[in-house]
Amino acid sequence: MSREHETVWEVFARKAYEEPLHHVGTVTEDDEDLALLSARAIYDEQPWIHMILVPRTAIREAIRA
Amino acid sequence: MSATPPAVDAATATMISLIGSLADNKGALGRRYGEWAVSAPTIESAVAAAAMAQDELGHARSTYPVLAKLGVEREDDGLDAGLPMPAIARELPDWASFIAANLVVDGILTTFVATARDSSIEPLAQRARKILQEEGAHRVHAEAWLRRIGRTGGGDVQLLRRRTEEMWSQAARWPGPDDDPGYREAIERRMVSDGPAAIRDRVRRWLEGRLEAEGFTVALDEPVDWSSWDPERRQ
Numbered sequence: 001m002s003r004e005h006e007t008v009w010e011v012f013a014r015k016a017y018e019e020p021l022h023h024v025g026t027v028t029e030d031d032e033d034l035a036l037l038s039a040r041a042i043y044d045e046q047p048w049i050h051m052i053l054v055p056r057t058a059i060r061e062a063i064r065a
Numbered sequence: 066m067s068a069t070p071p072a073v074d075a076a077t078a079t080m081i082s083l084i085g086s087l088a089d090n091k092g093a094l095g096r097r098y099g100e101w102a103v104s105a106p107t108i109e110s111a112v113a114a115a116a117m118a119q120d121e122l123g124h125a126r127s128t129y130p131v132l133a134k135l136g137v138e139r140e141d142d143g144l145d146a147g148l149p150m151p152a153i154a155r156e157l158p159d160w161a162s163f164i165a166a167n168l169v170v171d172g173i174l175t176t177f178v179a180t181a182r183d184s185s186i187e188p189l190a191q192r193a194r195k196i197l198q199e200e201g202a203h204r205v206h207a208e209a210w211l212r213r214i215g216r217t218g219g220g221d222v223q224l225l226r227r228r229t230e231e232m233w234s235q236a237a238r239w240p241g242p243d244d245d246p247g248y249r250e251a252i253e254r255r256m257v258s259d260g261p262a263a264i265r266d267r268v269r270r271w272l273e274g275r276l277e278a279e280g281f282t283v284a285l286d287e288p289v290d291w292s293s294w295d296p297e298r299r300q
Contacts, residue, residue: 027109029109031212031213035109037202038113041109044116
């Protein structure tokens, strides 16, 4: 199954609200619900209290050295 | 192996059958999901399958002790035991079968569990609430894969239709005949809130809605011939 056209989501999470969100990895899924489900299943090694997903295409570069 | 106490009323006997079979089927479903944790179409799906397997095996493990509260002595045979539906008793042949089991078998079992959320059998009610929390993710998985296969179209859709009908032919029988006197008494005594026909109807309406949204239909017939009904196997 070719996945080159699927959406890549960047996954961010934190363990406490006073902490910033950390980048923890990516998931590749076209379906938003499956992406959320996969992220929770894959990145479950830490007791996160907050996790967000951002489609890579939504990211804009402000600086590129 | 389990031994039903010698003299129980019809409602308790029905609940013993339902709870024991629920645990058997959840154990089998967990093993089937787990087998796809190394061979799902994508890494993400494989991890989701592993997580769902873990949930189902946990549900089986926590459900068996409810039988003891109903006076059933059960030897711990591990999870490779019991009398699950034939469709999930052996390795699933393809990913469409996995999704069909996720939609139909998981759907029927979870809808039954929802009818026990406020059960007068308190240990069952406690477990039901925990199971329903975790099953939300299984439903999201099933619906998302249905959409994905629906978009793909062609042979994948035809195979999923066939597998869904196969699963339905067994899973729809699992709650049993609607006029079962033990089941009716169990409802009267608030052990469960709804009967077999209501469970089938709820799952059918949900499934038909989802399938129609993807542009295809599946025959989800109401079982009519109960002459060979075996309440122990629930088939």
